[in-house]
Amino acid sequence: MKKTPLVFSLVREQSIFMTIVISILTFLAVLAFGIALSIGGGVVRWNNQWDKYATVQITNLDNTNTVKKIFSANKDKIESVNEISKSEMEHMMQPWISNGAKLTDYLPQMFEVRVKNASDIQYLKEQISTKAKILTHASALKPSVSAGWKLVSITGFVLILILVSIGVCISYISRNIAMLHKHELEILNQVGATDSFISKQMQIIVAKISSLACFIGFVVASPILILILTTAHSARIGLLATLTLSNSAWLALFLLSVTIVIFSIYITKKTTIRILSGK
Amino acid sequence: MEGKTIISFANVSANYGNGHDVLSDVSFNISSGSFYFLTGASGAGKTTLLRLIYQLHQPATGQIKLFGQECDSLSRNDISMLRHKMAIVFQEYSLISHMTVFENVALPLRVRGFPNDKIKKLVTKTLEWVGLGKYANAYPLELSGGQQQRVSVARAIIIQPSILLADEPTGNLDDENASRLMELFIQMNKVFGTTIILATHNQKLLENYHFPIIMVENHHVAFSGINNDSEPRKWKGPKPQSHNYFSQLSKQFEDIGNA
Numbered sequence A: 001m002k003k004t005p006l007v008f009s010l011v012r013e014q015s016i017f018m019t020i021v022i023s024i025l026t027f028l029a030v031l032a033f034g035i036a037l038s039i040g041g042g043v044v045r046w047n048n049q050w051d052k053y054a055t056v057q058i059t060n061l062d063n064t065n066t067v068k069k070i071f072s073a074n075k076d077k078i079e080s081v082n083e084i085s086k087s088e089m090e091h092m093m094q095p096w097i098s099n100g101a102k103l104t105d106y107l108p109q110m111f112e113v114r115v116k117n118a119s120d121i122q123y124l125k126e127q128i129s130t131k132a133k134i135l136t137h138a139s140a141l142k143p144s145v146s147a148g149w150k151l152v153s154i155t156g157f158v159l160i161l162i163l164v165s166i167g168v169c170i171s172y173i174s175r176n177i178a179m180l181h182k183h184e185l186e187i188l189n190q191v192g193a194t195d196s197f198i199s200k201q202m203q204i205i206v207a208k209i210s211s212l213a214c215f216i217g218f219v220v221a222s223p224i225l226i227l228i229l230t231t232a233h234s235a236r237i238g239l240l241a242t243l244t245l246s247n248s249a250w251l252a253l254f255l256l257s258v259t260i261v262i263f264s265i266y267i268t269k270k271t272t273i274r275i276l277s278g279k
Numbered sequence B: 001m002e003g004k005t006i007i008s009f010a011n012v013s014a015n016y017g018n019g020h021d022v023l024s025d026v027s028f029n030i031s032s033g034s035f036y037f038l039t040g041a042s043g044a045g046k047t048t049l050l051r052l053i054y055q056l057h058q059p060a061t062g063q064i065k066l067f068g069q070e071c072d073s074l075s076r077n078d079i080s081m082l083r084h085k086m087a088i089v090f091q092e093y094s095l096i097s098h099m100t101v102f103e104n105v106a107l108p109l110r111v112r113g114f115p116n117d118k119i120k121k122l123v124t125k126t127l128e129w130v131g132l133g134k135y136a137n138a139y140p141l142e143l144s145g146g147q148q149q150r151v152s153v154a155r156a157i158i159i160q161p162s163i164l165l166a167d168e169p170t171g172n173l174d175d176e177n178a179s180r181l182m183e184l185f186i187q188m189n190k191v192f193g194t195t196i197i198l199a200t201h202n203q204k205l206l207e208n209y210h211f212p213i214i215m216v217e218n219h220h221v222a223f224s225g226i227n228n229d230s231e232p233r234k235w236k237g238p239k240p241q242s243h244n245y246f247s248q249l250s251k252q253f254e255d256i257g258n259a
Helices: A012-050 A061-073 A086-092 A101-106 A120-128 A142-180 A182-190 A195-235 A247-276 B046-053 B076-083 B101-111 B116-129 B145-157 B175-192 B203-208 B244-258
Strands: A053-058 A078-084 A109-115 A133-136 B005-015 B021-031 B035-040 B061-066 B086-089 B163-167 B195-199 B213-217 B220-224
Touching: A012 A142, A012 A195, A012 A247, A053 A061, A053 A120, A061 A109, A061 A120, A078 A086, A109 A120, A120 A133, A142 A182, A142 A195, A142 A247, A182 A195, A182 A247, A182 B076, A182 B101, A195 A247, A195 B076, B005 B046, B021 B046, B021 B061, B021 B195, B021 B220, B035 B046, B035 B175, B035 B203, B046 B061, B046 B163, B046 B195, B046 B213, B086 B145, B101 B116, B101 B145, B116 B145, B145 B163, B145 B175, B163 B175, B175 B195
Parallel strands: B035 B195, B035 B213, B086 B163, B163 B195
Antiparallel strands: A053 A109, A053 A133, A078 A109, B005 B021, B005 B061, B213 B220
16 A cells, blocks of 8 residues: 655655755765775684784794694694795895895794684694794784774764764754644644654655665665775785675665664654654 | 533633633533533633643643543543544634645544545545535635635534534634534534534624523633523524435444444
8 A cells, every 4th residue: 555644745855855865874874884894894804814823933943843843743733834944034034134144144943834723823822832932923913903993993983973963864854844844733633643643644754755865875885885895905905905795794784774764764753753742 | 412521621720821811710511412602702712712622722720621531641642532532623724735625624534544435435425515525626725714614614523523612613604604504513413412612703693593602701701591492593594505415414424433
């Protein structure tokens, strides 16, 4: 059955204004949430990628064999051990070594270890710690991960600001509609309409407008999000390269738009009932 | 037809927040099925009295009981439910200008959730009865004052209220239409036992119809002409066209009752 409000009518300008405002806010909300999700997902993937890696640094070369024995004894936990050769070390340390050739005599013996499970790193650390330094890649990359989470927090905060703006906007527009139809509201009251009946009439209008607006906002935001993610990938730099949106993330973005419609309807109800009861 | 007390005022005072009482210490009981004229000078408080009964205005002091229910403890929802049993016709019509005559009259039925086919049938018959059958698709502003008044009356009577309050309903009507409207009110009062309070300045009405009078004067109310003979006198103006409408309307009212 087609639902139409009984007495409320929106003039063309009001409907267009309301649709544009909610479309823009939905667009911003989807964009903010999309970025938050992709950074959050990226950070989690980044963490998962590096928390199985560690660098073992032996400064007292007498301990090399002991450390190697520990590696052999824990074969079931270790995926791979990669010994970094002296030439590789020299190449990596080139900017610091420069022409001071003598420094090459003091380079430590280094291994890159990959374990099967992230928890195995801790076990290995306990075994090796007296003989060598062991540094997990995850802890080395902590600043990068922390920056990622900060970005998620910032975009999350932006998302909350946008949702508050939507609430204020809808509340203002509902109040405006109700004020424009004060005469109709009085008549509805006179003929025995309950507050919930009257607010339902307002909700029908807002539901129609916000559904269209949220659809537009989502449709416009989606290609822009894809563009941002593609650009981030093409940068091929650390965390940026890991940004992506999974299918469930896209579903969450769609559900955000649906939530905005439901939120709009809820705010309309609250505002209308508040106006009717003269608060 | 008169029965138990349906409207009861006990020491009611009312003002509009300016400290001056429009009505002061008003007490009365009105029985179910009675018909009263409400009269008094302009600004005496007739409309305020009707608004108090219809719960559009709250008393400053005192207590109002409707259908035996104390009104000061009612929630907004309870008041809406109470209004399902009452109707009011305002002097200024209170019609919605962007809705057709049909939709205006249908409004109380839509609020009560009547199905569309029933609404169509009832509204068509009621509009025919008030002589506005061919104006169903017109907008209120396209009608004369008298026609708008009849739309307002049609909207009030379509729900077959137990209490009908009318504020100068014949104010904009010619003698013929005023007569038809009075006949309708009398019919509603007699056939359905509708309690009617009709505010009027029209001396002709007061003289020709022998109903008890509530007189609002000096912020108080006084009653006069209460006797057992509540039979209306014959209208001396032009004769109403036909009484077939009454039976048709009666049939429709039965339908509402069964809805």
